[in-house]
Amino acid sequence: MASSSPAILPITNPPITTTAESQAPVATPAVRAFISHISETVRNGLSQRRPWSELVERSAFSKPESFSDATLRIRKNYSYFKINYLSVITVVLAFSLLTNPFSLLLLLGLLSAWLFLYLFRPSDPPLVLFGRTFSERETLAVLTVSSIVVIFLTSVGSVLISALMVGLAIVCTHGAFRVPEDLFLDEQEPAATGFLSFLSGAASSAAPTVAPAVAARG
Numbered sequence: 001m002a003s004s005s006p007a008i009l010p011i012t013n014p015p016i017t018t019t020a021e022s023q024a025p026v027a028t029p030a031v032r033a034f035i036s037h038i039s040e041t042v043r044n045g046l047s048q049r050r051p052w053s054e055l056v057e058r059s060a061f062s063k064p065e066s067f068s069d070a071t072l073r074i075r076k077n078y079s080y081f082k083i084n085y086l087s088v089i090t091v092v093l094a095f096s097l098l099t100n101p102f103s104l105l106l107l108l109g110l111l112s113a114w115l116f117l118y119l120f121r122p123s124d125p126p127l128v129l130f131g132r133t134f135s136e137r138e139t140l141a142v143l144t145v146s147s148i149v150v151i152f153l154t155s156v157g158s159v160l161i162s163a164l165m166v167g168l169a170i171v172c173t174h175g176a177f178r179v180p181e182d183l184f185l186d187e188q189e190p191a192a193t194g195f196l197s198f199l200s201g202a203a204s205s206a207a208p209t210v211a212p213a214v215a216a217r218g
Helices: 019-046 067-098 101-119 136-152 155-177 195-215
Strands: 127-129 132-134
Touching: 019 067, 067 101, 067 155, 101 136, 101 155, 132 136, 136 155
Parallel strands: none
Antiparallel strands: 127 132
16 A cells, blocks of 8 residues: 655745835835925925015115114015015025035035934834944934034035025015015014024924834834
8 A cells, every 4th residue: 555645735935024125114105205295395385475576676675764664674575575585595505505516415415314314214223334333322423423513614504604694685685675565464474473484384294204204213
């Protein structure tokens, strides 16, 4: 009588996922959503800007009678043209960085390091660079020291400060000489508005996206 061989059960090996593959679903959608929130906020902000023809209307310019008159004009014009003014400052900043490519590369590298090495990177597994493992505190300390060095010990800081001063000078000069009597000012608008109000709106809209990415690191 022939002996029957034992049945062989099929064995399925689970797929092996690499570290990069396991981190990609966490980091990539968060980065895309973050960029999408920022882009949408910028588009919404630019849609609220005033016509540029009102900004450069020659018949509306005159010399202010006094310093207080100039200050009042700047305040009223800023309330009306704040998106335009912010756009002007942004253009000045962009032009200054483009004419200083070394500073632009340093700033982009610093921003990329914060985004991909800390903000959107899960804490498990730990960061490994040049054969050395960095803890969360070490990573944060290295990025903080790098930011201080890049901003204060290179040309990046002087380029940014100079561009901001030039942009603010342009805005204040225009606001002081532009007569605001022909502008419709919304009296219901809060008085405590500033250039950072537009940026705070972008930050608040992007916060729901950044929070899960940061929570995923714990």
